[in-house]
Structure formats: C-alpha cells, structure tokens
Amino acid sequence: MRLSQALLAVIAASAASAFQTHVSRPHTMAGSSTTSLNAFHLKEGETRNMFEGPRPLVKERDACGVGFIANTNSGDEFGTHKVLAQGLHALDCMEHRGACGGDGISGDGAGIMTQIPWKLFKDYRSDNCPQPGVGMVFLPQEESRRNEVKEAIEKVCEANELEFLGWREVPVDPSTLGPQAEAVVPSMWQMFVKAPALLEDNEETRDGFERTLYLVRRRIAVELKAAGLLVKDDGSEEVYFASFSSQTIVYKGMVQGCVLPQFYKDLQNEDFTTKFVIYHRRFSTNTNPKWPLAQPMRVVGHNGEINTLIGNVNWVKAREKSKTLPAEELGDLVSKENTDNIVMMCNTQDVPNLLEPLVDLNRSDSANLDAVFELMTKSRHRAPCALMSLVPAAYENEPALSDNPEIIDFYKFHGGLLEAWDGPALLVFSDGKSIGASLDRNGLRPARYSITKDGTVYMMSETGVVDLDEADIVSKGRLGPGMMINVDLATGEFKDNIAIKSEIASRHPYGEWIAKNRKDVTKMSFAEERIYDDATTTFAQGSFGWGLEDIGMQIQDMAGFARETTYSMGDDAPIAVLSERPHTPYNYFKQRFAQVTNPPIDPLREGVVMSVAMTLGKKESIYKVSEKGARLIHLESPVLNSNEMERIASFSSEENGGFQQGTISTRYALEDGPEGIKKAIEAICDKAAEDVRNGVEVLILSDKAADQSELDGSTYIPPLVAVGAVHHRLITEGLRMDTGIVVETGSAWS
Numbered sequence: 148m149r150l151s152q153a154l155l156a157v158i159a160a161s162a163a164s165a166f167q168t169h170v171s172r173p174h175t176m177a178g179s180s181t182t183s184l185n186a187f188h189l190k191e192g193e194t195r196n197m198f199e200g201p202r203p204l205v206k207e208r209d210a211c212g213v214g215f216i217a218n219t220n221s222g223d224e225f226g227t228h229k230v231l232a233q234g235l236h237a238l239d240c241m242e243h244r245g246a247c248g249g250d251g252i253s254g255d256g257a258g259i260m261t262q263i264p265w266k267l268f269k270d271y272r273s274d275n276c277p278q279p280g281v282g283m284v285f286l287p288q289e290e291s292r293r294n295e296v297k298e299a300i301e302k303v304c305e306a307n308e309l310e311f312l313g314w315r316e317v318p319v320d321p322s323t324l325g326p327q328a329e330a331v332v333p334s335m336w337q338m339f340v341k342a343p344a345l346l347e348d349n350e351e352t353r354d355g356f357e358r359t360l361y362l363v364r365r366r367i368a369v370e371l372k373a374a375g376l377l378v379k380d381d382g383s384e385e386v387y388f389a390s391f392s393s394q395t396i397v398y399k400g401m402v403q404g405c406v407l408p409q410f411y412k413d414l415q416n417e418d419f420t421t422k423f424v425i426y427h428r429r430f431s432t433n434t435n436p437k438w439p440l441a442q443p444m445r446v447v448g449h450n451g452e453i454n455t456l457i458g459n460v461n462w463v464k465a466r467e468k469s470k471t472l473p474a475e476e477l478g479d480l481v482s483k484e485n486t487d488n489i490v491m492m493c494n495t496q497d498v499p500n501l502l503e504p505l506v507d508l509n510r511s512d513s514a515n516l517d518a519v520f521e522l523m524t525k526s527r528h529r530a531p532c533a534l535m536s537l538v539p540a541a542y543e544n545e546p547a548l549s550d551n552p553e554i555i556d557f558y559k560f561h562g563g564l565l566e567a568w569d570g571p572a573l574l575v576f577s578d579g580k581s582i583g584a585s586l587d588r589n590g591l592r593p594a595r596y597s598i599t600k601d602g603t604v605y606m607m608s609e610t611g612v613v614d615l616d617e618a619d620i621v622s623k624g625r626l627g628p629g630m631m632i633n634v635d636l637a638t639g640e641f642k643d644n645i646a647i648k649s650e651i652a653s654r655h656p657y658g659e660w661i662a663k664n665r666k667d668v669t670k671m672s673f674a675e676e677r678i679y680d681d682a683t684t685t686f687a688q689g690s691f692g693w694g695l696e697d698i699g700m701q702i703q704d705m706a707g708f709a710r711e712t713t714y715s716m717g718d719d720a721p722i723a724v725l726s727e728r729p730h731t732p733y734n735y736f737k738q739r740f741a742q743v744t745n746p747p748i749d750p751l752r753e754g755v756v757m758s759v760a761m762t763l764g765k766k767e768s769i770y771k772v773s774e775k776g777a778r779l780i781h782l783e784s785p786v787l788n789s790n791e792m793e794r795i796a797s798f799s800s801e802e803n804g805g806f807q808q809g810t811i812s813t814r815y816a817l818e819d820g821p822e823g824i825k826k827a828i829e830a831i832c833d834k835a836a837e838d839v840r841n842g843v844e845v846l847i848l849s850d851k852a853a854d855q856s857e858l859d860g861s862t863y864i865p866p867l868v869a870v871g872a873v874h875h876r877l878i879t880e881g882l883r884m885d886t887g888i889v890v891e892t893g894s895a896w897s
Contacts, residue, residue: 212241252325256441258399394579590628616772
C-alpha cells in the first residue's frame with residue numbers, strides 16, 4: 148500500500164513538473180534579454196505554485212479566451228487609445244486560456260479587431276475620401292513574389308473601379324517572435340482604396356461600398372490562384388486578407404497575447420484610437436496553428452468548436468449551387484443593385500473562376516462560420532440577426548420567451564431554412580455598426596459582462612482581466628445558454644438578450660407568415676390495418692435485413708415496453724468491413740463524435756436544448772428574407788408513420804398548400820442481376836431531377852412492394868444508397884434546395 152502511494156506521489160510530481168510551462172515575454176527594447184515567467188505568479192520564496200497533479204486536471208486549459216470592450220462616449224468620433232490599451236491588457240490576462248508552441252514562445256494565435264484608426268492613417272484620407280477601404284494583408288516574404296502579388300491585387304481593384312491609394316508596410320518587430328512563428332511569418336502590409344464613383348462615400352451608401360470590398364476580396368483570391376500566387380508549393384496559404392473594410396481592421400498573428408503589441412508597433416502608437424476592441428487568445432484544438440487561423444476572424448471571435456461543421460458546409464454548397472444568376476451580373480462587383488443581388492442570391496460556390504468559394508473544409512471551423520456570417524451581414528442582415536439565424540437558442544418551451552412570441556416566430560422561420568451551426572460556442576462579433584456576444588444553445592462557455600458609469604461595456608470569458616472599481620460598475624451579468632448582448636456603435640445603446648432579439652424579430656411579421664403558409668405534421672397514432680399477412684411479413688423482414696435478434700430484442704422491447712433495448716458498453720462484433728458475413732450498408736458507418744465537447748443528441752432526455760423537428764419543401768435563400776420562406780411543411784419528427792404520410796399527401800391539394808409531391812420506386816427486377824443496381828440508381832436519379840424540375844417539392848423514395856409476387860421478383864436499392872445518390876445528383880443539378888426527400892422503406896435502421 149505504501150509503495151503504491153509513493154509511486155502515485157512520484158507520478159503526480161513528475162506529471163506536474165512535465166506540465167509546468169514557461170511563457171517567455173520578450174521585452175520591447177531590441178537586444179534586451181528575455182524573462183522566463185511561470186504561468187502563475189510566484190510568491191516570495193516559492194519555486195512553484197501548481198497543485199500537485201497533471202496540469203489539465205488541476206487547472207482549466209481547454210478553451211480560448213475572448214471578449215470585447217466598447218465605449219462610444221469618450222473621445223471624438225474616432226474613439227480613444229485607452230479602449231485599445233485596455234483590450235490589449237485583457238488579452239494579456241487571457242494568456243492562460245490560450246496555448247503556445249513547442250518553442251515556448253510562439254502562440255496558437257492572438258489578435259484584436261478594432262474600428263479603423265483613422266488618426267493613424269491620416270495620410271491616406273482626404274476631403275473627398277474620408278473613409279477609404281483598408282485591407283490588412285499577409286503577403287509573401289520574398290520581395291519579387293510579393294511585388295507580383297501586389298501588382299495582381301492592384302489590377303483587380305482598378306478593374307472594379309476601386310481607385311488604389313497606396314500601400315503601407317505595417318511596422319513590426321520580428322525579434323519578438325518565437326522560432327516557429329518567425330519561420331512562417333508573412334510580410335505585413337496595408338492597402339487603401341477609394342470607393343467607386345458610383346457609390347458616394349457616405350453612411351447611406353457605406354453598405355454598398357462594403358459589399359464591393361467584400362466581393363473584390365474574393366475576386367482577388369481567384370486571380371492570385373490563377374497566377375499561381377495564392378498558395379505555396381506545399382499548399383499552405385501565402386496571401387491572406389485578415390480584413391478588407393472601411394469600418395473594421397484586424398491585427399493578429401501566431402503569437403501569445405503579450406507579444407501582439409510588441410510585434411505590431413502600431414498598437415503602441417497613441418494615434419491608434421478606437422471605440423471598440425475585440426480580443427482573442429487561441430487554443431487550437433482541431434487545426435494546427437497558422438498565421439491566418441489566428442482570431443478574431445473578419446467578423447467573429449470564436450471560443451469553442453462547431454460540431455456540425457461538415458453538414459453545415461455541405462448544405463452551404465448545396466445552396467450555392469442552386470442559386471443561379473447570369474454571368475454578366477456576377478462580373479459586376481460595383482453596382483449597388485448588382486452587388487446586392489449577388490450576395491442575396493449568393494451564386495458563388497459553383498463559379499470559382501469569378502469568386503473565391505465561400506466555404507472550404509480545409510479551413511478551420513471558425514473560419515467557415517465567419518465566412519457564412521460575413522456573407523449574411525453583407526446581405527442586409529444585421530450582425531445580431533445573422534447570428535440568431537446561424538446559432539439559434541433553444542427557444543421551444545423557454546419560459547424567458549413566453550412574453551415575446553415574436554422571438555419564437557423568428558426562430559421558427561429561420562429554423563425552417565437554415566441548419567444550425569451547433570457549438571459549444573461563445574461568439575463575439577462586430578460588423579462595424581454594432582458589437583456583441585452570444586452563447587449557443589448549450590451555454591458551455593463562460594461569458595460575463597460589466598457596464599461602468601462612463602458607458603463602457605466590458606465583456607470577457609472571465610472577470611478580472613480588466614481592473615474595474617466596483618463603485619464604477621452600474622450593471623453586470625453573465626450570458627446563459629442562447630443569450631446575446633449587443634452595443635450600438637453609433638448611439639452607444641446597450642441591449643440585453645430580450646431587447647436586441649425582440650428588435651430584430653420585429654422587423655418582419657414572421658408569425659403572420661408562418662400562420663398563413665406553414666403546414667404542420669404532429670405525431671399521430673399508427674394505422675391498425677396491416678400491409679401483409681404473416682407469411683409475407685416474415686419474408687419481407689428477411690429481405691429487408693431483419694434478423695431474429697433484431698426482432699426478439701429491439702422490436703420486442705420497443706413494442707412491448709415503449710423503451711430502447713439496453714446493451715452493455717462493449718461490442719465484440721467484428722466491424723462490418725472485416726466481417727465474413729453480409730451486412731446492411733448502415734453497419735459500415737459509425738457516428739462521428741466531437742473532438743472536445745459532445746453536444747446534446749437525445750431529443751427525449753435532453754429535450755430542453757435538443758429537437759429533431761425538420762421541414763420539407765422548397766427552401767428559399769437564407770440571405771434574403773421574404774414571406775415565401777415560411778411556405779414549408781414542418782415535421783415534429785423525421786420518423787413518420789403511414790397516417791403522417793397521408794397527412795403530408797393531403798398538402799398537395801391547392802386549397803391545402805399546393806405542395807406538389809412525387810413518388811419514385813427504388814425496387815428493381817432480380818433478373819437484372821448484380822449490374823441491375825447501377826442502372827436502377829441512375830434511373831431514380833434521372834427521374835428525381837426531372838420531377839424536381841417539374842415542381843415536385845416533396846420527393847418520396849419508396850421500396851414498398853405491393854404483394855408477395857413483387858417481393859419474389861424484385862429487390863431494392865438500400866435506402867442509404869438511394870438517398871445519397873439522389874441527394875448528390877440534385878446538388879449537381881442545382882435542384883437540392885427545391886425539394887425535400889422522404890424515404891418510405893422496410894429497412895429503417897438507426
């Protein structure tokens with residue numbers, strides 16, 4: 148016993164020592180020595196103050212640090228340097244929430260987003276161009292290649308009527324970087340462009356200018372890629388726009404928080420003034436640290452992960468493919484009306500020769516979320532509205548919303564059109580007009596805020612990162628699951644969760660639209676009539692892959708006791724791909740789990756934050772709100788019985804919605820042999836595309852056989868294969884968002 152205790156003590160001490168990291172903080176002055184500090188301040192006489200045990204167990208180290216500071220009352224129209232200084236101090240205090248590289252100096256990432264510091268950039272402003280577009284660009288270190296990139300960028304700007312005002316080399320101090328960061332550090336430059344003559348440079352047309360900057364940035368990526376200047380030989384990004392806007396700018400890098408103002412000398416300049424700052428210290432969990440992946444992104448600072456990323460990206464691609472605009476319209480990135488049409492219809496993913504693809508699984512989850520969020524803010528969605536749509540709260544049965552039905556109606560409307568980007572996630576955001584923060588429905592990331600007498604709003608992952616006198620605080624609180632706060636950067640007005648959501652939700656009569664256009668299918672009892680007699684039923688069960696164990700254990704428990712069968716944790720069955728026995732296609736697939744935090748996935752036991760409700764029908768553009776978006780069939784559950792199928796069929800009549808429906812059989816003759824399945828798949832895909840072009844909004848794929856003779860003479864395409872084939876054919880044809888797919892099958896497995 149003593150030996151075991153002694154051994155455990157040695158292991159714990161060794162582990163604690165192994166996890167004792169050091170944060171090198173290079174001094175500002177060149178040539179000065181570096182000081183190595185413990186991660187926690189030591190008291191006099193102490194050599195260590197870690198709790199005994201492995202660091203991940205005794206100290207929280209598994210989340211990014213993020214927050215914002217906003218004050219619209221102090222200083223002039225350009226704000227104050229104090230806001231920036233406080234933000235940098237808060238960033239430094241978030242060091243324990245980030246991570247560093249193996250060299251102990253390079254960071255996973257740190258950065259800030261601010262209002263553009265116009266005092267600092269006074270040489271690039273004029274009476275006829277008071278607010279030019281400013282690009283923060285990471286360029287190649289090699290001078291000749293950098294000059295080629297600059298020339299290509301200038302050509303794209305000039306081709307789109309953006310008068311080029313000049314380049315500014317960002318003053319930096321590379322000596323502050325760690326070896327890993329310095330080996331891949333880009334050359335930092337800023338570019339300035341004047342708004343096209345078609346767009347007057349004032350607040351009324353600022354949105355048009357912002358859209359042009361946004362689209363031109365994506366156009367630049369296409370031209371650089373065509374010229375072989377966008378990526379290095381190893382495929383890594385060589386040119387990256389951290390920001391390109393007339394309202395906001397981002398300074399970020401592969402550094403620790405304390406190093407950011409030492410590396411970027413602009414941040415030490417008193418002329419760098421701003422009304423707000425978003426700060427972010429990164430802990431990279433799903434991707435390797437890179438300069439472009441540091442945060443904030445262009446509109447979002449994200450603490451957490453997106454566990455639904457692959458599905459979200461695939462659905463965005465499906466939407467992009469289905470929204471078609473004439474090529475000549477896509478070529479005009481200047482006209483206010485035209486840029487409005489492009490971002491509203493968003494036909495960009497399938498024309499890579501014109502604009503950079505919106506999403507890409509080679510990017511991080513935060514970068515993809517930021518890309519979609521940014522597009523939505525360019526399509527007349529205010530930033531809080533875009534985030535409410537993308538990362539919705541758990542609004543069903545929420546007592547806090549009982550007095551605000553308009554908020555519930557907002558979520559119902561947008562939930563029918565857009566799949567949630569599911570966290571856990573704390574998101575801090577700004578589009579230059581407002582700044583805010585929001586938690587996803589799970590609320591698994593800390594977020595607190597304080598408001599002081601001078602009107603400053605401080606939001607942070609944890610309190611204490613900015614020293615505040617309690618006597619100066621007039622209000623403070625924390626964000627709960629699905630909650631949001633917002634600050635109007637023009638008026639300084641602070642809006643809490645209900646205030647900002649009610650304001651956004653009241654912009655359109657969502658409740659009226661839903662009541663008028665949406666059809667609901669609630670859970671109904673099963674029909675008592677049988678489809679087959681006993682002998683035919685047994686034959687059908689065998690042909691659809693049901694075994695005695697499935698029926699005797701799973702079905703018997705579910706039918707007899709209304710419960711799921713309980714299994715042991717272990718599963719010693721060989722995986723399907725190595726098994727000598729035949730398996731249904733389902734057995735070749737496994738559920739993917741999150742790398743950090745698994746979200747709720749059980750709608751019964753976790754019904755407060757989890758729902759399996761879904762919609763059928765034609766999905767309108769998520770970037771343009773209209774009454775047509777409410778015309779959908781809402782299903783309480785994706786698992787349907789025959790009575791519920793009949794209810795869906797009743798919506799085909801003009802007086803009951805006019806949802807045109809079509810059924811395609813997935814059965815094919817046994818006499819066609821093994822090659823028959825290929826022909827059958829091709830046939831159902833062709834028929835599906837034809838039906839959807841003809842207006843079918845509910846497409847039913849059915850392997851139902853009429854009787855024993857049909858069961859004897861035919862077999863079926865496995866529903867997993869049939870749905871996958873039809874789904875991807877419709878995406879290819881640009882038709883996927885025009886219909887909902889229902890599978891009627893005897894092989895419904897989980």
